[in-house]
Amino acid sequence: MFWDEELETISQNKLKELQLKRLRDTIGRVYFNVPFYHKKFKEINIKPDDIKSVDDISKLPFTTRQDILDNYPTGLLAVSRDEMVRVHTSSGTTGKPKAIFFTKNDIDRAADLIARCLVMTGMRKNDVLQNMMTYGLFTGALVMHYGAEKVGILIVPAGPGNTERQILLMKDFKTTALHITPSYALYLAEYIKSKGIDPTKDLYLKRAYLGAEPYSEETRRKIEDIFGIDVYNSYGLSEMNGPGVAFECEYKEGMHTWEDNFVVEVIDPDTGEVLPDGQKGELVFTTLQREGMPLIRYRTRDISRIIPERCPCGRTHRRIERIFGRSDDMFIVKGVNIFPQQIENVLMSIKGVAMNYQIVLESLDNMIVRVEIAKDLFDGNVMHLVNLQNRITEELRKEILVKPKVELLEPGTLPVSEGKAKRVIDNRTL
Amino acid sequence: MAQLRQISIFAENKPGKIEKITKVLADGGINILAISISSSGDFGVIKFIVDKPDEAKDLLIKNGFTVSLNEVLAIELVDKPGDLHRVAVALLRCGINIENAHVFVVNERAQSYLIVEVEDVDEAKKKLANEELRFY
Numbered sequence A: 001m002f003w004d005e006e007l008e009t010i011s012q013n014k015l016k017e018l019q020l021k022r023l024r025d026t027i028g029r030v031y032f033n034v035p036f037y038h039k040k041f042k043e044i045n046i047k048p049d050d051i052k053s054v055d056d057i058s059k060l061p062f063t064t065r066q067d068i069l070d071n072y073p074t075g076l077l078a079v080s081r082d083e084m085v086r087v088h089t090s091s092g093t094t095g096k097p098k099a100i101f102f103t104k105n106d107i108d109r110a111a112d113l114i115a116r117c118l119v120m121t122g123m124r125k126n127d128v129l130q131n132m133m134t135y136g137l138f139t140g141a142l143v144m145h146y147g148a149e150k151v152g153i154l155i156v157p158a159g160p161g162n163t164e165r166q167i168l169l170m171k172d173f174k175t176t177a178l179h180i181t182p183s184y185a186l187y188l189a190e191y192i193k194s195k196g197i198d199p200t201k202d203l204y205l206k207r208a209y210l211g212a213e214p215y216s217e218e219t220r221r222k223i224e225d226i227f228g229i230d231v232y233n234s235y236g237l238s239e240m241n242g243p244g245v246a247f248e249c250e251y252k253e254g255m256h257t258w259e260d261n262f263v264v265e266v267i268d269p270d271t272g273e274v275l276p277d278g279q280k281g282e283l284v285f286t287t288l289q290r291e292g293m294p295l296i297r298y299r300t301r302d303i304s305r306i307i308p309e310r311c312p313c314g315r316t317h318r319r320i321e322r323i324f325g326r327s328d329d330m331f332i333v334k335g336v337n338i339f340p341q342q343i344e345n346v347l348m349s350i351k352g353v354a355m356n357y358q359i360v361l362e363s364l365d366n367m368i369v370r371v372e373i374a375k376d377l378f379d380g381n382v383m384h385l386v387n388l389q390n391r392i393t394e395e396l397r398k399e400i401l402v403k404p405k406v407e408l409l410e411p412g413t414l415p416v417s418e419g420k421a422k423r424v425i426d427n428r429t430l
Numbered sequence B: 001m002a003q004l005r006q007i008s009i010f011a012e013n014k015p016g017k018i019e020k021i022t023k024v025l026a027d028g029g030i031n032i033l034a035i036s037i038s039s040s041g042d043f044g045v046i047k048f049i050v051d052k053p054d055e056a057k058d059l060l061i062k063n064g065f066t067v068s069l070n071e072v073l074a075i076e077l078v079d080k081p082g083d084l085h086r087v088a089v090a091l092l093r094c095g096i097n098i099e100n101a102h103v104f105v106v107n108e109r110a111q112s113y114l115i116v117e118v119e120d121v122d123e124a125k126k127k128l129a130n131e132e133l134r135f136y
Helices: A012-033 A035-043 A054-059 A065-070 A104-120 A139-151 A163-172 A182-194 A217-227 A340-348 A382-400 B017-027 B053-062 B083-093 B121-127
Strands: A084-090 A098-103 A128-131 A154-156 A177-180 A207-210 A230-232 A234-237 A242-248 A255-257 A262-267 A281-287 A298-304 A331-333 A336-338 A353-361 A367-373 A405-409 A424-426 B005-012 B032-039 B043-050 B067-071 B073-077 B100-107 B111-117
Touching: A012 A035, A012 A054, A012 A281, A054 A262, A065 A098, A084 A104, A084 A139, A098 A104, A104 A139, A104 A242, A128 A139, A128 A163, A139 A154, A139 A177, A139 A234, A139 A242, A163 A182, A177 A182, A182 A207, A182 A217, A182 A353, A207 A217, A217 A230, A217 A340, A234 A255, A234 A298, A336 A340, A340 A353, A340 A367, A340 A382, A367 A382, A382 A405, A382 B043, A405 B005, B005 B017, B005 B053, B017 B043, B017 B053, B032 B100, B043 B053, B043 B100, B053 B067, B073 B083, B073 B121, B083 B111
Parallel strands: A128 A154, A128 A177, A177 A207, A207 A230, A353 A424, A367 A405
Antiparallel strands: A084 A098, A234 A242, A242 A255, A262 A281, A281 A298, A331 A336, A353 A367, B005 B043, B005 B067, B032 B043, B073 B111, B100 B111
């Protein structure tokens, strides 16, 4: 089923036409209304009329996270601040956040894309969505909320935490879908298990939407198995509305990127060159429909690739592969690039390991992976634990090519996350 | 007589662990009859023989410890030279692989047991049936 069948299944040719029309319109608006872009375009002597095809986008300059920070708070607005109805921020690790403004139409369009995603993954009017994301400056909860409302879904705006109450709400309101961070989903799974609740019998869940933090394919499968539900991968970032930029359909093989709203490119992060479909590189997005704060060729620092093949679901919008890693999350040990998801993937596939873990970076050459052992698999035999420790070390070494120090911890030792989990602790003084 | 059971507790190698565990047992009125520790360096397993194993297990779990309660083989030792050797010969003859062992003294030195951890207690007992060994 489709939310907007005409646009979701639009032919490739018509989509290109639509993209070009909207791209030229967007470029015109930023050129004349946003001094930052006007100056940037002038510097390389580009005028809106020079863009004659969508591919000409590669002539345009990039927008970086630093550009958004430098223009904080209102420097990138293309219409008057008075037209804005909402601002979201994305937490920066240092100093100021990135501020993203929305007009009324922008909110409506973001909600419309979410509605496509929800209907695409089977949600209907009679569904109940328990939204366990933090309502606030962060885009996740609110953008999803507006989209779900558009479909006519009953929303339980629970926010994160207070697990006992979450379960009560899930039972009493017969929640069929969760919007939740993966780390909290894992915690919820263990909590439910410890209370003797059988999610397939005692709850009404059918699907979950994970977001706000990276997670591995193993984690997705684990959550699907424990709750007996479908979990759909999705992609979003505050700079591009938040959630709903790209979403998996029922086939769960890559995420459809809503190309009538965004131009997606994959570039070589070092040279900035556009890479052909299928090649892995940094995702770059241009907004095509945004009024308040259009962004041209925004560098996401997320690594993925475009899947050009047609999807059996009938949607023509090209898919991107699940994010291989966010280049911000990547760290380097012994000169090797490592993404936290690689470590999570390994840990989640090993029996005897609980779901909480932490990566501690001690120096350029040393990392510690701290894992909690699974309570119910402890049999009192120290050799079995030593074997487990060795197995984890070896499996990790095979995956990341660096031998970490593995520490086995008592269950419950590591901090429990009910929101965004902090998996990597950096103790290096560089 | 019921099979002797031993409580094992997973512990990271940190100061104060045994203090915490023994406090739980002391507060619960559990009498500790024997203790042994097997360590791998970073972490270890602390093992107790106690008078009320089920109660002790529940108490420790309630206090957040990771606990396992397992059957062990308890072979009576006589307080005289050569007796441990006698038992060792019997174990070897019957092909019993010892995963871990320690001595549990019951009554001054007059009566003690060699606590032997094996993969399968029942099978080990069957193998040892014809040996002149006395079990707990």
